[in-house]
Amino acid sequence: MGAEAFRDSVSHIDTSGKRVWFYPKKPKGKFYRWRTAVSLGFLLILFTLPFIKVHGDPLFLFNVVDRKFILFGVRFWPQDFFIFMVGMIAFIIFIALFTVVYGRVFCGWVCPQTVFMEMVFRKIEYAIEGDFTHQRALNRGPWTAEKIRKKTIKYILFFLVAVLVANTFLAYIIGVDELKMIATEPLSGHLGGFVAMLVFSTIFFFVYSWFREQVCLVVCPYGRMQSVLLDRHSIVVAYDHVRGEPREKFSKEEKTGKGDCIDCLECVRVCPTGIDIRNGTQLECVNCTACIDACDHMMEGVHRPKGLIRYASEHNIATGKPTRWTTRMVAYTGLLAALVVLESFLLVTRADLDVTVVRAKGTLFYHEEGNRISNLYNVKIINKTRHDMEVEVKLTGSNGTVRWVGAPHPVVPADSLIDTQFFITREAAEILEQQSRLTLQVWSNGEQITTENTSFIGPLSSE
Ligand code: SF4
Ligand code: SF4
Numbered sequence: 001m002g003a004e005a006f007r008d009s010v011s012h013i014d015t016s017g018k019r020v021w022f023y024p025k026k027p028k029g030k031f032y033r034w035r036t037a038v039s040l041g042f043l044l045i046l047f048t049l050p051f052i053k054v055h056g057d058p059l060f061l062f063n064v065v066d067r068k069f070i071l072f073g074v075r076f077w078p079q080d081f082f083i084f085m086v087g088m089i090a091f092i093i094f095i096a097l098f099t100v101v102y103g104r105v106f107c108g109w110v111c112p113q114t115v116f117m118e119m120v121f122r123k124i125e126y127a128i129e130g131d132f133t134h135q136r137a138l139n140r141g142p143w144t145a146e147k148i149r150k151k152t153i154k155y156i157l158f159f160l161v162a163v164l165v166a167n168t169f170l171a172y173i174i175g176v177d178e179l180k181m182i183a184t185e186p187l188s189g190h191l192g193g194f195v196a197m198l199v200f201s202t203i204f205f206f207v208y209s210w211f212r213e214q215v216c217l218v219v220c221p222y223g224r225m226q227s228v229l230l231d232r233h234s235i236v237v238a239y240d241h242v243r244g245e246p247r248e249k250f251s252k253e254e255k256t257g258k259g260d261c262i263d264c265l266e267c268v269r270v271c272p273t274g275i276d277i278r279n280g281t282q283l284e285c286v287n288c289t290a291c292i293d294a295c296d297h298m299m300e301g302v303h304r305p306k307g308l309i310r311y312a313s314e315h316n317i318a319t320g321k322p323t324r325w326t327t328r329m330v331a332y333t334g335l336l337a338a339l340v341v342l343e344s345f346l347l348v349t350r351a352d353l354d355v356t357v358v359r360a361k362g363t364l365f366y367h368e369e370g371n372r373i374s375n376l377y378n379v380k381i382i383n384k385t386r387h388d389m390e391v392e393v394k395l396t397g398s399n400g401t402v403r404w405v406g407a408p409h410p411v412v413p414a415d416s417l418i419d420t421q422f423f424i425t426r427e428a429a430e431i432l433e434q435q436s437r438l439t440l441q442v443w444s445n446g447e448q449i450t451t452e453n454t455s456f457i458g459p460l461s462s463e
Contacts, residue, residue, distance in 0.1 A: 101235065102234070392444065393443070
């Protein structure tokens with residue numbers, strides 16, 4: 001086998017085309033401790049956020065079914081979709097910029113898949129079945145009473161955690177109040193919600209008990225983007241081949257010309273995606289840092305400097321020079337800054353009322369007493385505030401009156417939408433065109449909220 005043989009196959013599929021089941025060695029070390037602490041913080045935030053409310057609303061809600069979206073306690077309507085889109089584009093640019101500079105740091109430290117797999121489910125597995133050698137022996141061994149006991153306990157715990165995770169994700173979609181109702185009220189009233197809960201739980205159970213690293217290796221689109229986002233200046237988990245090669249098994253006798261890598265394969269044993277980081281940056285590497293800890297431990301043991309595997313850029317390792325900002329990084333940063341400014345502007349200038357005025361379908365105009373002409377309009381008003389708003393509409397730039405159908409001025413309840421109608425009436429003598437443009441000012445509590453344009457149909461001058 002040549003040095004380049006690793007390019008002919010992928011770590012997770014064997015020569016017969018079957019999946020290779022990984023038994024990563026339990027990591028330990030400085031980075032693993034830090035990642036555990038970050039994961040605890042992440043889990044605390046993830047499980048707490050659905051319970052935090054602002055003025056009775058959840059802090060975050062992504063109810064795609066009822067088209068209800070709340071971000072940081074601010075409710076977004078489908079009419080605000082463009083603000084949402086700019087926010088999403090800014091987020092994607094942020095991810096791209098972050099990846100160009102720091103590689104897959106996100107995957108290793110805060111991706112929910114990695115956090116749940118490595119910090120929750122894998123820890124349960126280590127606690128019940130032991131480290132990698134014991135797990136392998138247990139799986140390959142016969143179905144003894146002990147194996148049945150261990151597997152049963154493990155899968156029951158896995159399913160309970162999967163239910164907890166599924167319920168938390170559902171809480172972000174339908175809110176905790178709705179979730180409580182599904183859990184406590186008769187099933188017949190919430191069959192759809194209960195089925196969703198069961199489906200989510202089963203998917204999470206399947207992913208963490210069987211599919212595992214395959215999510216990162218074959219499903220996750222972010223992993224696929226690495227090849228276009230990373231460059232020689234991106235900081236990734238990297239093996240210092242300049243210092244490490246030529247690798248050679250450790251021996252007490254000092255030889256000249258050999259590298260620091262003692263070819264112990266500890267970095268491969270701890271890798272949850274089964275790769276050898278010494279082959280360079282690979283799509284499968286989720287930057288979990290387990291190999292840094294493993295190698296540092298070995299370097300300590302043989303009294304060589306730590307950091308043979310470390311966070312570094314290819315450029316940094318090859319030249320020994322520090323990582324610098326490239327034109328691409330500067331361009332992404334400029335674009336991101338522009339999008340953040342645009343998003344802030346859209347949020348700050350978002351009107352409290354969203355008003356849509358459309359001339360009533362199928363109608364032309366009405367003759368009224370006193371030689372006046374009127375048009376009927378359908379009006380949709382969304383009140384995005386948390387208090388009721390009385391709405392007044394005034395004509396500007398043209399003479400005429402606005403007369404609401406029903407109440408003199410409609411009152412739109414907080415966080416609600418109403419459909420209503422009004423007539424605009426003008427003196428026939430002032431109507432010079434068959435179709436003219438009108439500008440309307442929308443007022444509430446003595447303050448002009450927004451303006452709307454619409455059309456007015458009048459009779460032909462010969463009529
Ligand atoms: S190569 Fe290292 S950082 Fe990458 S996935 Fe494997 S153990 Fe984690
Ligand atoms: S853990 Fe370090 S020393 Fe051991 S094989 Fe990996 S790179 Fe070489």
